[in-house]
Amino acid sequence: MDRENIKTIILIVLVIISVFFTSKMWIEVEYSSNDIPDDDDFLFDDNSGILEVIAPDRIAVHLNGNKILVMNPSQQEYQEIWAIVLNNSVKCIAEGDKTDFVLIDKNIWEEQKKEECLELIFKTPFDLKFWNKAFNSKKKTLPNIRLSRLIISLDMPNTVLLFDDETESYYKISKDNINPLTESMLNEITNSDELKEHIELSTNTLGLVLETGIYVPKDPLTISGVTVIKEDIKPDELVKDFFSDMSVVRKIEEKDGARIYTDGKKGFRIYPSGAIEFNHAVTAQGDHSDDLFDAAKTGYNFLVTYGGLPTGSYLDKAEFLEHDPRSSLFAYDYRFKGIPVIGERNAIEIVITQGEVKNYYRNLEHPVALISEEQALSISPVSTLEIAASNLRFLINTQEDKHKIKDVYLAYYRPDDDSWEYTLSPVWVVELKDIKIFIDAVEGTMISLD
Template identity: 20%
Template sequence: MREQVKTYVLLGLVLSSITLTSRLLFGLPMMETVKPSSFEQLVFGELRPVSRQVLPELRLQEKGEFRVIKPWEQNHASVWESVQQLIFYSQVPALAEAPPAETNGLRLWAVFPVSIPPSVWGGSQRLVGLEISDMVWLKSDPQFVWYHDIKDGWLKARLMVLSDEWEFAISSAFAEASLYRFLEAGVLEKLGLSAQGEILLPAEAPVLASRLVGSESLDRDKLVRSIFVDTALVRQIEERDGAFIYTDGHKGLRLFAHGEVEFSAPSSEPGSEMMETIPALRRTAQYLQLMGGWQDHLYLNHLVREESFLFSRRQWDSYLVSFISVQHGTRLVSANPPVKLRFSDRGIIYYKRQVRTLTTTVEEQRPLIEPLDALQTVAQLLDEDDKSHALTEIFPAYFLHSAAGLSSVAPPVWVILFNNNRAAVIHGQTGIFMAWLE
C-alpha cells in the first residue's frame, strides 16, 4: 500500500515539474484559453442602416400654406417611401437654375440634414456621383425633379412616368400634417435681421409644459467590454467625484456618476485617407452600436469633414458627427449635443455621450409665446456685427440649462439659430432670455 502511495506522489511531482518547466520555457497560455470571456465584444442594439440614418424633413406648399412632416413624426416613413419615387424614376440630371418659388401651385420639398448620395435608397444609376441636400418637385412642371448637389448646385432631371395616383397620394398624406407659415422678409428687416433660406414657423402656438429629466443608464461592465477587446489589459481608476477611468495605455474611457461618457484614442489621429459619405455613415452606426446604442429618439444632425495639413503639406481628414434628441415630438437642447464623435479612417478619436430622457410634466400645459416676440427679444440683444449673421431656423424645444446636464427640469423654450451655429434660447412662456448656445 505504501509503495502505491509513493508511486502516486512521485508521479504527481514529475507532472508538476513538467508543467512548471513548460511555463518557464514557453510562457503562460494565450489569454483566450485563460479568460475567453474577456475577449467577447458586446454591442448595444441593432446596427442602423444608412437608409435610416439620414431622414429628410418633408414640406408641401400649396396656395401659400406649408405642411411639414418631421422625420420623427408617425407617418414620415410611409410618406417618404412615396416621395422616393422621384429618385427611382429620375433620368440623368443637368445643370439648371434654382426651382421657382411656387405661390399658387403645389411644391414638394425634401430637406436633408446632411448631403447624401441618393443611391442610398436604391434609386437609379443615373444619379451616381451626386450628394444632395434638397430635392424639389413642382406641380406646374411635373415631368421634372430638382436636386441641389453639394458640388454642382441645382440640377434638373426629367422624370419617367409617375403613376396617376402618386400626386393624389402625396396630397392626401400631408392632409393631417402640421401647418406652418412663412416668416416674411419684411418682418426681419424691421428688426435689422436677415434670413438664410425659408424660415417656417408653426401656424399655431405649441402647447407644452416643463418636464422632469432623467439620465440614461448604461451597463458599465458591458460598455467596457464592448470598447476594450482584451479587458485583462485594462486598468480601472476611481476618481474622487465618483467617476471611473478605464485605460489600456492607448485609449481611455471615462464614466461619470451623472451618466456622461467620454472616450478618447489619440492614436487614431491624424487620418491618412479620405472617406466618402456612405462609409463615414456606416462607421458612425458601428461606433454607436459599440458605445451605448442608437436610441430611437436620436437623429443625425451634422456630419462634417474636417481637413488639416501637416508641415509636409499632406492632407489629413477626420469627420465630426453630432446628434439631436427628439422626445414627445419636441427637440431637447442643451449646451452639448447628446452624442458627439470624431473619427478618421484609423478609428474613433473622440466620443462624448450624455443622453437625457424627458419624463412626466410638472405643470399644466400652456401655449408658448409668439415666436416673433422671442425673435424681437433676441434682436435687442444683438449688436451690428451679430446682426450680420443670417437667421436659419426657429423652433420650439425643451432646454437643459446646466452645461453638465444636471438639471432636473426642462422648461419649454424657443430656439433661434443663426448661420454661425450660435443659438439664442428664450423661455417659451415668460419670454425671458435664458442662454446662448454655441
C-alpha cells in the same frame, strides 16, 4: 386474414391516399412571381439605418390659398410620404443615371411653392455622392450638389427641384417616374387633424436677414414640459465592451468623482453626470479615405453595437475636422414627439479616423413623462427674433444683417444638469451659420448661446 394484417393494409392505403392528394395540391398551386421579392426591394437594406437618421427634418405641404402644413418624423403622414419619395425621387437623383441637372433661377423655385407641392427640408445636407453610396449605387460621376431641399409638385409630374445650400443654387431634374406625388396623397394630408398650419417668415423681418423657407406655427402653441432621467450607466459591464483584456486595465478615480479606465492605448471616462467618453489613440498611416459615407456607416454601426441610439435619433452634424482631415465628426441628437431635444453639446458625438473610432462621447437622458399641465407659449416666433436681434448686437458687436438666420424652430432644451431627474423646457431656437441662440419660449429670456 388476421386482424393485424387488416390494420397494416388499411394503413398502407391511407398513406397512399395522403401522398396522392398532397402531390396533387402542390402540382395545382399556381406559381406567382410576386412571391419572389425583387432584388430592388433589398437595394439599400444594409444602409436602412443610415437612411433613417438622415431623413428630412420636416416636410412642408404647400396647398392652394397659400396654406402651409408641416409634417415631422413622429407623424404617420410623414412616414408614408417619406417612404414613397425616398424610393422614387431621392433614389432616381442619387443614382444619377441618364439624368441632367439643369441650373434654374431662384424665382422658379419660389413660384413653384405657390402651387400644390411638397417641400422636403433636410437638417444635415449631404452631397449626391453620399446618397449614391447609401443606395449602393454604382454610379461614380455625379455633380457636386448638396441636397438641402427638394420640391415635388402636382403640376410637374416628371420633374423635381433641388436646392444646394452650400452654393445657394437651384436645379431642375426631369425624368420619368421621378415624381410620385398624386392628388390622393395631398387629399389625405389635407384631411389630417394632426398637422398644424404654418406661415413662412419674411426674409426681412425686424431688420434681420432670413433665409427663405423658414416656417413657423401660425397660431399660438401650448406644450408640456418633459420629465427625464439620466441614462443608467453600469460601469463594470460597460467597460468590458471596450477592452479585450481587463487584466491590463487600470482604474483611476479623479477628484471630481470621474472614473477613468485605461490600458495605455484606450481610455474610458465616466463623468459624475453620467456622461461617458471613450478615446482611442489611432495612429494615422498612409493613405486615408476621404469618403464621408464610409466613415458615417462605421460610426453608425459602432453606436448601434455599443449603447444604441435613442428613438427619434437624427444626424445633426457630419464634417471633416479642420485640424485633422483624416478624421470625421458625427453628432447625433433625438426628437421627442417630433420636437428636437438639444443642448449646448450634442447628445452623442463620434470621431472616425481612417475607419476606426477615435473618440466617442455620450450624454443621454430618457423621457419618462409629460408634465400634465400644458404651458402656453407666450413668446411668438417674431418676438423671439426681436430678442435674438438685441442679443446679436450685444454678443457679436456687429450688424445682424451680416449674420443670415438659417432657421427658427421649437425645441426642448437639455440643461447642463448633473441631477438624476430633471425637466426639459420648451425653447425657441434661432439658428445662424455657426451660432444657435436658445430663448425660453415661456419667459422670453435668452438661456444660452451655442
